Structure formats: C-alpha cells, structure tokens
Amino acid sequence: MSTDPTQDPFSPYFTGPFQGIPTRTLPSDTLAFSIHLLSSATPDALQQLQASLLSLAAEWGKDYIWQRTPFSAHISPDGTHISGTLEYGDAIDDEWFAVAILLEASRRHPEAWIRVFDSDGEFLLIEAAHALPRWLSPEIAEHRVWIRQGKLWIIPYVKGGEKRISLSEALRFLEECRMEALVRDKDVEREALARTREYPAAARRHLHRARIVVPRKVAALLNARPESVAAAVEAFYIRDPVSLKALQRPREETVFPWTDTVEVTAAFTKVLFAQLKGQMWLPPFEARFPLTEEGKVDVGVKLTAGYEILLARENDVLLTSDARRSMVQDLRALLQAGLKEPTDQEIAAWPKDSDGEEWLNIDFSEFEKDLKGGNVNGGWGEAEQEGKLKKMVDRFEQFLNDDRAGLGGALHSDEEDDDMSDSELEEGEDKDVSFDEEEFERMMREMMGLPPDKDTEEILRMQAVMEAELKQAGALQEEKAPGLVEERKEKEGDSDIDDYDEERQVSLDYTLAKNLLESFKGQDGMSGPAGTLLARMGMRLPRDEPEEAAVVGKGKGKEVV
Template sequence: MATEEDIAWFRSTFHPIPKPQLPDDSVEYSVYHIPSPAPAVIDEAAETRARLLEVQRTAADLTKDLLKDYIWQREAFRLEISKEDGITSLQGHTNYGDSIEDEWLIVYILRELTKRHEDIWVKVGDSDGEFLLIEAAGTLPAWLEPDVAENRVWIHQGELRIIKPKQETKRTVTEKITLQEARKVIQEEPGRLLHSSIIQEEAFYRLRNYPRQINENLHSAIVTIPRKVAFLLHQKPAYISPSVEAFYIRDPIALRPLRAKDASGLVFQPDDLVTVSVRFTRVGYAQLKSQDFPVPSTWIGNLPSTDDQEAYTRAETGMKLACGFEMLLYDPQNQDKASVREMKLLLEDVDTGDEKLPTNEEIDKTWDKREDDEKWLDINFEDLDRELKGKGQARGTEAGSFGDAGAQANLQRIVARFEEFLNDNSAGVDGADFIDDFGSDSDVDEEDDEEVSSDGEDKDASFDEEEFSRMMKEMMGMPSASGQDSSRTAPIRNRVEELDSKLEEDDTEQIQDLTRQMEAELRGTGVLDLHRRQQQLSEKEGTSKEKTAETSGLVDDLENEDENVNINLAKNLLESLQGQAGTSGPAGNMLSMLNLPIPKDDRR
C-alpha cells in the first residue's frame, strides 16, 4: 500500500503530458452542447449525444448545399463525436495549406450551425491561437491578452462571446480558465459573457461576403492534358488539389520518371491529349501558373508552337498538371493517401476495360467548357499602390481589376489599421495601446488608482520628451526654443543642479580621474588636436592662395555637413531597398507608410 511519502514523491515527479501543438496551416474546432440553465434530466450524457448527432446531420446537409462543387486545398471540413475529460463534443481538424479562405469557410459553417441550434457553443483556433481575437486586436479590452484568452472565446447563436474575468480591471489579468470552468460560467454566470458589436464586426470581417464568396474561391481554366488525366478529374474534380500540391512541392525523387529518355514508362503519356475545362482552387491555379518549369525530356516535341500563344499556354499549363499527377502517383511518400489509392483503382479499371476513357465526341457535347477571367492574377506595383491608397475606383477602374472587391477592401483596411498603429504616440514599453470603445456592451472598471492617472499613465515613471529636450539644450549651452516658458523648466533645472551637487560631493575625484584617462587616450589618437588638419593642409600646399582655398573648402564642408548627412541617408535607404530584392523590408515599409513611391532598380 502506498504511503503518504510515496504519494508526495509521485506528485513532485509527475508532469502531465503537454497538449500537442497544432501544426501550421491547420484549424481546430469544437462544438459543445451547453444548455442554459443546466438541464434537470436523468441521463444528461445521452441527451448531449443526441443533440450533437442532430448538429452533425445539420452540418452534413449544410455542406452539401453550400459546397456542392467546392474543392478544398488539402483537407475538408468534418465533425466527429469525441469524449475528452468526461465531456462529449463534436471535434474537427482541417489542414488548409496555403488557402486561408478554407479556414474562414469553416468559421462560416460553424457560425451557421450555432444559428440553427440555440444550445450549441463553438470554440475555434489555429496554430496562431485565438485568431478571431487577432482579427479584432484593435478593439479588444486591455485585459484580454493571449496568455489568458484560451477557453474564453466562443461563438453562440452567430455571435461572438467572450468570458470576462471575475473582477475587471485595466491592469493585466493573469486568471486562466479551464474548459470546465468556461462551461460553468456559460450556464451559471451569463453576466460574465461579453458581447461587443465592435469586436464581433472586426472578428467576422472576412465573412461579410459569404456565402457568395464560396464560388469566388474557385477558378475554371481551359487546359490541354492527357486523356487519362481528364478521365480522373471528370470522375472526381477534387483530385486537382493533391496533384497541384505534388507539382508545387516536387523534389528530385518525384521527378525521376519525367527525366527518362522516353515516355513509355509514364502513366500519363503526352501522346493522347484533349482540351478540357478544369476547375482549380484559386490558390492552386496560382501555384501552377507561377512556377517556372522547364519542359521535361518526355514532353519535348508534344507542345504546340509558340506562334499560337493561346494553344501553347493551355498546353503548357496542362503539361504542368499532368506532371503533377505523374509525381503524385510515383512518389513513395504518397502511396498511403486515399486519393492516390482511388486513382490507381480507377486506372486499373481502365486497363482491364471495366471503365472507358471519354471520347472526343463525348467531351465536346457533354463536358463543361467554362473558362474564367484571369485578371485577378495580374497585379503590378502601380495597381497595388493605387489600391492601397483607395484610389482604384477614382481612376475609373472596374471592380475586380485588381484581384477582386474583397482583396481591395482587405488591403485598404490593413493599411489603415497599420497607419493607426504607427501613429499611436501613446505607445509605451508594451507597444501601442488601442482605444477601447465598447459603449454599453463593455463594463470597464472605473475605479481611480492613486498611482495611475486617468489615461493609464504612471506619473512617477512618466517621461516628458519636450522638457527633456529643453533641459539638454540648456546643459549644452544652446538657446531654447522661442516662446519657451522659463518657469516651466525651472523645477527640472533645479533637480539637475541638485543631482550635480550630489555627484560633486560624492564622486568628484573619481570623475576627474576618469576624465584625465579618457583625455590622455583621445589625445594619443590626435582627435583633440583641433589644428592638426589645418597644419597638414599647410604642409601639402605650396602657396598662400592654395592654403586659403583649401581652408575655405573645409569651412564649406562644415557648413554642408547636414546636407552630406541627408545624402548618406538617401544612399543608405536606396541600398536597403536594393537589398530587399523586391521583397518586403524596413526601407520599403517606411516609404509605403510615407506614401512615397518605391524607386525601381533599372540596372542590368
């Protein structure tokens, strides 16, 4: 039997297994049944499970209606019954890859579920944490820091709810809550649930165009591809995403079959090509088009002439897509993927005659011929600069000429918020503090603090930049600014004199000794010799005129010192821009915030 000493030792040495960190580009979501008030039923667990099964069926119907032809970048939205720490819930995890719109589509679906089931509460987060709070960072109360945000942010009846601390304050809150505590607050303390229309509007800003935005996440293009590839995509259009990703993240192992001397070993040979319409995700199509991919030796001679630019572009895009399918099926690391196993079974049915490849006549008569505009891909610096300043429509450009309407609104919003952040002169050591404005939706502690002023500033630790500047000018013997109130600087000057007197009494000998040492060291370098440069000039010049001209030049150099500094600043700024190599950086960001055009580097 374990003794108290054994139990104490176990508690001191046992450390719980930390919760695994969510992978990048992934979103995790949980759906809970939390009726308020708590139900008085005999079997609460059975009631909860029955309600969650209803939610699961609603989610299936909703995705069937909204996402009939939708293609996910990596993984799809899904909900499964789960039980953890005695709590039954619906759990889901989706890797959305580079398609951030997939993440927001999931948020939209979850929000719609809460509107259809009034006793459902949803919690969602990604690798960045509570990303809904990140979207609304400029409107959050001061106490809501990332360290204490876990289990506080919920979606209920389509609205954002935040659990407030027990005692609200303007100071930092260290109180963390568990999932069980959050459920208890929801059921028993509804007064602690903060609902702010301002926070909600910012947090759900990206959902403003849904569900219309769903179809705009896809792009249809006419491409020329092998007939087998067209057959697979006609069977299941979702095969496009893993094939594009295989092409986008290719490695030397995956490229081996394409480097063969002939195309006889390829699964998708380029000798039987058809021109069809293929539906991509926008991210996938951009990945395919943006890659520079030399024509493999197995495809040389199978592309049309560049004289017909449209036919060549379609064939080149189709070649990249076919190579992506080839690499997807060949690479050993993909063999366990469900999509790869499905494609191999379909191709086996074709080889055995159980399935027939589509004929040209069938493709021409029954297959879709849709082709979307690619203007959203054409973005140059002038368009970007114009849209960031909100001047796109003023120039008579059409909506969608730069990306789309959503992209324009997002860019203008980002720049406006960034300028607000940079122009916040009240920022302290913790960064810029945004103004909290919740109106009647937020209950803020209005109690006065003896040591903290009404604007949250600690008077003892405050710093007056203007008074400090004036004080330094007077200490260096420089005239203060015109119109300066001498009575205002008198207390500061008195404090400086008081500090100086104390230093003279305590450390006079040490300071004098240190000064002598520094002077001796500097004198050895010749820095303190004010006439040294003049003497060197006199020795080099032969006539008095030349000496006078050189001395005059030195005076001009001193007078133009500020101008030289400006030239050096411009030179350093241009070198910094060149070092950015077209990417973002401090110099480019600074020029953008000053609304100055970034000069182009035309050197070849």
Template sequence: MSQANFSSIFNHKNSRLPEDTVFFSVFPDFSLSPDHKPQNPETFSQLQSLHLQILNALSSYTANYIWQHEPFTLSASTQSACATCPTSSHHIPHLHGKLRYGDNLEDEWFVVFLLFETSLKFPNLSIRVWDTDGEFLLIEAAFHLPKWLNPETSTNRIFIRGGSLHIIPKNHFPSDPTLFDSLSYLSTHEDKTKASSSVQSAIKNRIQDYPDRAVKNMHRVTVRVPISVAQILKHEPCLISLAVEGFYDRDIDSMKYAASMERFLPNKSNDEIVEVSVLMSRAMYAQLMQQTFQAPKGYPMPPRSDGGYAAAELGMKIACGFEMIYQMKKRNGLEGKGGTWEVYKESLEKNGYFDGLLPGSKEYKRLMENAEDYYRKSSLHHRESEILSAPVRRIDDILSQPFSVDEFNGRDLPPSDDDSWLYNGEDELNAALSERQHEMEYYDMNHKKNKSKEEGVGPSSSNFDDYDLGDIAKSMKEFVDKMSSFEGAEVPADGSSKNVDFDVDHFMKEIESVMKPSNAASGDGDYDVDEELSSDMDLDDPEDSDIEEDEDEQKEFMSSYSDALSHELKSTTLDKSFVRADETQVKKDEGTSRELDDDEFTPVDVDLNLVKSFLGSFSSQEGLPGPASNMLGVMGLQLPQDDNKDK
C-alpha cells in the first residue's frame, strides 16, 4: 500500500464522523483574499495571532469549566488538515476544531455560546458549526425556518456572524453555492443574509442562560481518595474527566488494572487516603453515582454505617477510574493504536484487505501483522502515540514531584453541593416537553391560519348552518384537477399549475355504466349499456383481427350477462347504500310520491354521496385527527364541530 493510498483513507469521504461530537470552523475575511494562500507564512502568522486572540477573549468563560472529554481548542488549517471539514474548505485558510461532548449535551451548547460570543467580539469572522446530525442549529429552529430550507438545500448556507445566525438566501443562489461564494456574499451582504427574528429567538433562547448556566452545570462534592489522586486533582482539576471516562467506559481488560491499583494505591493502606473537594460536571457526577461498583480486593473502605462511606465510595470509583484510564492510555500509547488506527483498520476491512478471512485464522493474523507493521512506520502512528501518551506524561510529571499526606489533612473544605437535582429531574423534563408542545401548537395554529389565507377558502363560522356543504364536492373536483407528483397530491399555492388531463364527465359515465343495468338504461333512452360495452370491445379488437363474431349473438350475450348481474346485485344491500337521483327529486317535490320499482336501478347522486360519506367519516372522528379531516385540510376546508351531536 502506497503512502498516498494510506493517507487517503483518512479523508472526509472515507472516515465516519465521530458520534457525540461538535465541529466548528472559523473563516476570517482576510482568508478570502487571493493573496492569502493556505501555505503562505504570512497567512499562517495571521491565523496564529487570531487563534490566540480568540482563546484569550474566551478564557474568562472557560477557565473553571470542566469539559466532559476534551477542552475547547482551535487549530490553524495550514498547520493540520481538518479531516472532518468539507473538502471545499481546504483551500481557504481558517481555524477549525472539534469537541466530543459524549453524554453531556451542555458541552455542545456551551460551544455554541462561545462561538456566538466570538462572532460578537470579532465581527470580521464567519463561523460554521455542525455535529453528527448535521446543521443542528436548524433543528433547534425547525418551526421557524423558510419552507425551502431543508437538509438537502442547506449546504454552505448556515453561518454565525456578528452575534446572529445567517442563511444564504435561495433567490441569490438557487443551487448549492460554493463555500467561497457563500463567505464572499456574507461578508458584503450581512443585512440580506440575517435570519428572521423568530429563528434568532429560537436559538438565542437555547443559549441565553450561558455563561451562568455553565457555572450551574458544575457540581462540587467531598470525596476520599488516595493521596496520589488528590495530588493530580490539585494541579490539574480538569483531569477528573479522564477518571470518569475510565470508570464509565470500563471493560474486562481495564478492570484487571483496577484490581491491582498498581499506580495509584500500590500499598492498599488506609493511611494513604485523604479527603478533598472535587469539582466536576453534573453529567460526570451522575455517571459515577448511578453505577454500582464493587471495591477491589484490599481497597480500604469504611463500614457502611460510617458517615463518610458515601464519600469513600465515590472516591474509590474516581481512583479506580484513574488507574484504568492511565494504564489503558499507557498501553495504547506504546502501541499507537488510538482513533486513527481504528479508522485505518476499518478502511482495510471495507476495501477487502482481509478477503473474508475469519478473525483469528492464520492468514488473517499474518495480514494483520503486516498492517500493524506498516502503521507503526507511518507518521500517523507517531502523532497518535504523542496524543495518547500526553495525559500519561502529565500524570507522571505531577507524581514525580514530592508531596505528603500532611498537605491535605486539617484543611477546611467547602460543603458538598445539594444533589437533589439528580433525583428530581422530572419537573425539569416536563417543563421542557411542555415548552416544545406549546411551540408545536403555536406552529400548527399559524400554519393553518396562513394556509386558510392563501387558499381563500374555509368556513367563517363554527355553525353547520352557515357552511355550504356543496364546497366539499366542488373542492374535491378542484383537488382532482390539481397537480400531483411522487411526493403526493398538492394544492399549488400560486394557483398557476396546469390541470391534469382528466375527463371527469367520461369518468362518471364509466361509473354509471357499471351501476346501471341495460333495462334501466333503455328506459331512460339516453344511455345504452350494450352499445357502450360493444363499443369498448370494438376498441380493444385490432382492425386486422381474424376473429369475427355475430353481432346479434354478442348483444344477446351482453343482455343476458347484464340481467344476471342485476339479479345478483338486487339480492345484496349494495344498492341501498347509495342515495339516488330520483330519491332526492321526490323529496324536493312536495305533495308527490313515487314508489320506486324494485327492478329499477336509478342513477347515483355522486356529489350527495360524496358529501354524505365525508360527513359520516368526519363525525366518527369525534374531533380527533382522521382521514376525512386530513383530506379536507389538504383541500383548504375545515368543517366545524357538531355541537348538537350529544343533545
């Protein structure tokens, strides 16, 4: 495998986006100048300067924040390629970064807040942010977006600039714009790209409580831990995230390290246990508290009746987490098998490198050894080893300094925070669901109101007496005439669509030909079933057909067939399920009565039957959603509820 092929497997197309990770790119206006090439030393210098300015401006927000997995950082595109950024951004100098938030969604929205703050402090920047789900800011504002905007049409259109969300308009770029075109247009037409106030409000409401919410998301608790762990947390409080990760993501292999506690409590002595105050996120605290874990054999634990048992148990979980993550990263650092190795291995399997061999077979092991040997010789192996070994080296540096138990004994510790939020989250969840429900109801109300205005139809009163039921039949005919596609039938908003080539009169005659027997037709004198059916059969027969049937025999057969069909239908209740034209006429003519002949099928009043069926279906829904109300809603009609139904 060549080096070029090896590197190509890590590009954006071949690698999967990490789950639970937010990505962001910062594009300064100067990067759009033709003079600023990605490899230009002056461009790199400017990006580095901007990088430091941004981190310095945000330091007051992030100084005491404990991230779930990794801190907020930025890198210059000229220094390291962005494997997760779109390929269109590679030729534009910019800053980029990613942050894995895991189970702590607060980290992701805190990043969004930081990016909005960055755009306010540096107005000449355009910022993109997305995650594994795509443009998640649009998901947050889904009820307020323009109709044309969807995941397929949002490419290179969504940016943060000047403290606001911007959407590149479709009227200026009908098709997907390039990233360069979008950034150029955005930098010169901010007033035309700014999203509507409702979209802005939806997103601002999500981040309006920051940075205070970030402080509230922290939880302080007193724990009993080995002195080595206390020393680490004293110098690097943020490393608590490593301990929680090691404990929460433990497996059979890492549990072996916790059993020995070789690095953090080798003597298993109670004299090495001290009491300290630890700051962590609420998500971390929940991950530690919600899992039952048996203390390793020999680990000093007080009796359960002891008042400090809870602090000792929580400290034991933290200490075991440190031991497991330290030993695993140390081993992986030596082997260099981190995230890039997993991507490399996955690509080999995807490209058929192992050729369907069973894992563990002799040939499979040989190919795996070759792949590992090639990986160890690559630059990626060295870079991955450095990344994995960084926490291990930092822990070793801290523990190499002298420290004693006396440094931690006798100190006044702040009280632990109230953790009732861990058990009383139902109210907060219900409040969030209620807020979403109100938002959906508001959207539905406005959507229906706007649709009624656009269509210009619909009842103006809630009383059936004020509503013309003939509109149903009329609207159904208009609805059939409208345009439809593979996505379903739609009523065009502009009313300018061409009619479907559909002969309604001919269609109704065909229906009547099925419902009306020959003797009824001959009595009316205006419709001959035998003639029509014979005509249809003539159409089916080609002119050059060699088969010639006697016309009289054909008519005799069709007449007999029609009589037999009529006889069968008369023995059923099918004919009684339709309202017929003569019945409605009899009811209209006062003082007259006409007894219908049982042997006579009269024409069906199609419009009346249609309205009757709609009203019956609508009434059976009892105000709930159903096929009748949905169909009428598509046609722009809304029937009032029958208030007299139960009276």
C-alpha cells in the first residue's frame, strides 16, 4: 500500500513545515453522533429536529467555551438522518456535555434513535464496564447501543447469530422490532450516563474567570470574540520551533506588541486555564515580553503569545481543523476591519470578578509518592547537593557498567529477582533480538565524555605527558570542577599516573554531571531523554527556574532528589 510522500515527514518531498519531525497536533479525540427517525425521516421532520437540537445546544451552551469545536449538527447528504462531530481534545467534559445535550434532545423528540461513539468506540459501555453483562463484549457491541426517550437501549445478541451487525442491520432491527425485544439494563444505564446528570448546571462549574494583563488590542479581541481564547491557548500549548518564529519578529511587525497593557477579566474553561498556568516557559528575547511569574502577567503573556502564533500566516499550515481555520479567518477579518480598542473608562465598566485557584493546588509530594511507590526525603544545603550530584554520576556510571542491562535498561536492586525469572522465561525470545551492547556502551561513553573501558596504562601515561606539555605551553586550560575538587593531600610514593587518574576522574565526574544537568535544562520543562534517564535511575530533578530567578537566589538553588 503506497503512501503520499508529501505527507511523510521523513520524505524529501514532504510539504509540511518541519521536515524530519512529524507535525505536533492535539490527540484526535472526537465524538460522533447520528440521529435517525427511521420511517418518519421526512425532510421537514429532519429540519425541525436539527433546528430544535441546535437551539437546545445554544441554550445550554450559552457563554460556554468549547475546547476545540462547538456543538454542531447537519443533515446527511442522502437526507436520511442527522449527524455531527465534536473535537474535544483534552477537555473530556466537552464530550459529556454533548452527550447530555443529545440525551435531552431524545426526551424532547421521543421518536428519535441516537447513537454516540468516539475514537474509543462505544464509550458509553466503557464507562459502565463493570456493570456490563458477560455477553456484551467489545467484539459484538458496535451498533448495538442506542439512546431513546432519555434511556439506554441495547440490541440483544442471539446465540448462534452474527456477532457483529452493520448499521443498516441495526436500523432494520429497531424499525421492525417491538421495544420489549430490546435490552434495558438499569445498572448499565445508570453507570453509562452518570456524568450527564448535572448538566446544564455542570457546564458553568467548568468555567474559570481570571484577571490577566494583556495588550489593549488583545483585550478588544477577547471582548469581541471571547470564544477565541480556546484557539489562542491551543496555539500556545502545542507550540513548536516553527510556530515560535512568529514571536521573533521585530516589534513593528507583530500583531500584538507588548505595549499599552491593561488588566481585564478573561473567561476560560478550567482545562484551558490549567494549560496556560501549568506551562513553564521562557519567552524569546525578541518578543520583549516581561519576565515574571506574577499570575496576572504570566498568564497574559502566554495568552498574547498564543494569539500571535495563531494569527501568523506562516502557521496556517499547522491548522488541522476546519473550525480553527474559520476562527482564524474571522479574527483576521475583525482586525482588518479596524477593531475598536476599548478606552480605560470602558474597561473600568467591564466585570472584574475572578475565581479562586484552589482547585489547581495539588500535593505533588504525595502525588509523586503514589506514582513512584515511595517517598523521597530530601533537604537543603550545598553539601547535600554535592552528595546528590555525586550519586547521580555514580548511578549513571553504574548503568553503563551493568553487564546485565540490556534493552530494558539497568536493573534495580528491588527488581533483580523478578527480572531474572522473566529473563529465564523469555530466553527464547531474547535470542532473536540483535543488539550490540559493546557498541552501545562505547557510543554512550563517547557522548558523555567517559573514558574508554580498555584504556591501558601506557595510553594514560602518554596522555599525562602530552597534557603536561600543553599546559606548560599555555595551550591547554582544563575545565575544573568548581566547588567539588578539594585540595589533595600529598601522599608519599604516589606515581604520576595515580595523580593523573585522580584528577581526571574528578574532571570526568564534573563534566558528566554538567552535561546531564544542561541536557535536563534544555528540555525546558518538557519530557526528554535526560529526565527519562535520571528518573530510571531514581533521580528526580525540579523544573528549572528562569535566569533572573537563579541570580536572585544564587547559592540557594532547588534541590536534586
């Protein structure tokens, strides 16, 4: 089966923005639904049902901010039913809000049969998994789950019959059978629809109002199109090196320069606000954004950056949704038409309410304890930090020198027994794996600046002589480990090789620790190889602070645990 080379990021014909790296997008979490009137599906009946459904969605969703796409419904091209899709991204509440709207529509239109599913399939049954009868397995569930009159109905499986049924077969069954032939399990119904019970009131609880500082033009855009905040947050949240170029242009070429800032109240959903608030981000110098962790300014800076990224024409290729493209076109048209910026008097009359952020507070120590299965006790102080850095280096070298470590990584002491038994059981499978451990170790040592494993005394002696001559000539200045190298005591009888070995080991340990920490810092708060490797060795590093914060707290950096 051939593939389009223009869509393959590793093809020289790739038409995307970043050849060699797949374009980053949000997960394709999408809800789909279809509404069937069966024999009563006349054009007029479908149009009336569509209008009623959209009116209900507008009534319940007033002032609600959808994560990716708003609730919509359209009549199918063949004129037989109504269908719609909803991209909810990370906001699972959007999915259940849509189900609640459909459930209410089924009560108002008792003749309608409604089917809902998402990228996971029959997700209503997944929600009620522990209450399902044994016969209702995933293999036979497709097209069997329907909503009518606010209740959940299941087309039964007849022993000896077809396990899988098509949509047309399901519709034929619904049209020809009596209601008594369908299965309605109240336990399954209760569990499957539990999250829809508190709507539409629950939709209000998903919103979060926050005071933020933004340029006056952004404030005007938020006032005119408050729903656009979702698109701006998404643009910032999935930023990549290509899209960030929009922030590196001269100030006069930017759409929203950080000038004439005002404080306003912006409406988010809790998911959107958390996506902004939880991001550790150091803006590019060219953007001229203020470097501060103050909540109002920090969130405002990120939101402004999101709007700048969203409206940059070079980033249009990153818009993968029709709804997003339509939103961007609308915002550009609004700005080109001369969006009137609010005066200070107008802003003073706007609502100033804001919500508390207590719901964001999480006991991360307990959270990480649960994740890792134990508590990590740490303290403060430079002596302890040096000990932890040395432990990090020792564990990394132990990882490389562990002869038992293979594709799965180094063995932990509490895993040895289990891993040994697993290796015995899977011995046959391991023989099929081709992996040159010696070559891997050599490459890792070379990358981290560690010495080759097979250095001889003669090589070390020659290196010591060469370095001594270079130092004497002033051509070599070896980087010393500040604060970690103590003055060595003279020992009678020590050879030059012993002296060289000790100095080189300290230098290598420092270089290794320095490289690991710089690699971790380069991750910019995201996941990466350094963080993953250190976590595998039981090391947990805090997220890096901005440079200014590091200067203020010099000598009191965060602990390594």
